[in-house]
Amino acid sequence: MTSPAARDRFAEVFGRHHRQVYAYAVSRAGRDVADDIVSDTFLVAWRRLDAMPAEPLPWLLGVARNVVHERHRDAANQLRLLSQAPPEAEGDVAEAVAERAVTLAALDALGATDRELLTLVGWHGLSTSEAAQVVGCSTATFLVRLHRARRRFEKALTEQSAAVVPSRPASPAEEIRR
């Protein structure tokens, strides 16, 4: 595949999706290795242009996921989203900042698997069927796993609200809801 056709297609896919692959890489393994993951992912994409579908984002994230699994497992396991997200610029209401911190802390308290399922849908704009493709299961299975992940997230949210914002009322989930 040295043809201009291949290069055109690769260029188009890269231009359209490299930022999304980067976002996924940060959310899975952190900023330090995100560039490496993006590079490795598009190297595979170049090698496997034949296999790339017309709508390549879930496929690319599936490749990125394999790259994380094979080469950056430690970074993924040790990742703390809270540390990746410094307080947002001023102008943010303190309460919103606290709310985000609690949410990130709750995600951090989850296992990497739960965190991945929740952020695939919540942060990377994938439908549940696309997210299912990324993690390699059926949509039905994905929904079941997402449901369980959400329940664990809600539990962690309650715990983290108490831990991160001790001044908050005892029922933070109620309080957080605007």
Next chain:
Amino acid sequence: MNRHREAMRLIAEARPSVLDEAPSRPIPSFPYQPMPMPMPTPPARRRSRRLLAAGLVPTAAAVVAVVVAVGSASNPPGESPPTSSIATAAPPATARGLLLAAAEKTTTTPGTGDFWVTKVELHHVYDVGGYHVQGSSEMETWHPLRRGEDVTFVTRWLGAAPATDADKAAWRAAGSPAEWALTGPDGKQAHGRKLTAAPGKRDVSVMPGGDFAVGGTSLTYAQIQALPADPDKLKAYLIKLDDAAGRDGTWTPDQIARWRVEMLFSESWTLLSDLPVPDGVPAATYRMLAGLPGLTVDEHARDAKGRAGAAIGYAYRNADGSAVNTRLVIDPDSGSLLAWEQRSDATVFLSSRYSSTPPPRS
């Protein structure tokens, strides 16, 4: 269920902005493949240079091996003539004659503007398990002539259908599906994505890096305006660009010669379709091609849109001795470019023009 929606809302709102801080980066430039054969010692400098930039050094050798293996899958080794005859044989008179005739007729795109706009159709044959479907998409590239501005791609999926009559029969037997699952990079259907028979929506994407890609490097609009209109000088210039991309001392003269023919054949498409070249360069490109060894010709070819022309072929050689046949389809009567075809891919050239109005934003 409300509570669950609330959880997802909280997660969505906590999305860290660092996720969107992807650095702007040029399209990674991976090595041309297949590599010329035989390859006793990897051309380390060339590969390491390009892969270093992408942080990919450890996997370079594996990549080349995989690509070569993939590239050779559909072409039995017996199809290509032996290296020695390719290096020395003159091109068949008809290929040379057709190219020289095209050189007499070809013209450049007139006009000026702020953008160079090219339009192609990309055709690709997909393996959907048991049979093949051919899908196509349209791509318009808006290339700024000023440095430092973004390139805009306007693409649209045009749909897919069984590739051949045999595929059509297999498709019917499979219940005439309107979409297909594709296999993922690990070869499993579980990672498969959907391919639809129906056309898709228009998609606009923007990419930084406004220079024009030529021969493993990139040139500004001003540099393109200075391209030589003499075939020998053009060839020498392209070889100089390619050599500057790096090659270590382990290549034999035969390997270098073969590499250069593949490079020049590939770059001819770039010169004829992608670049806003000045007068004389398309003719020089055809004349340069006419002087290359090992070309074949099919005078009665049709491109993927059914347009009649002549196909000028060249067999790219894999490291295992097998070949990938590549064709440049031209209309020798008008000197216009029709298509580039290789294995399961075809790029059909539709048009090029200058524009003073900016590209669409959505």
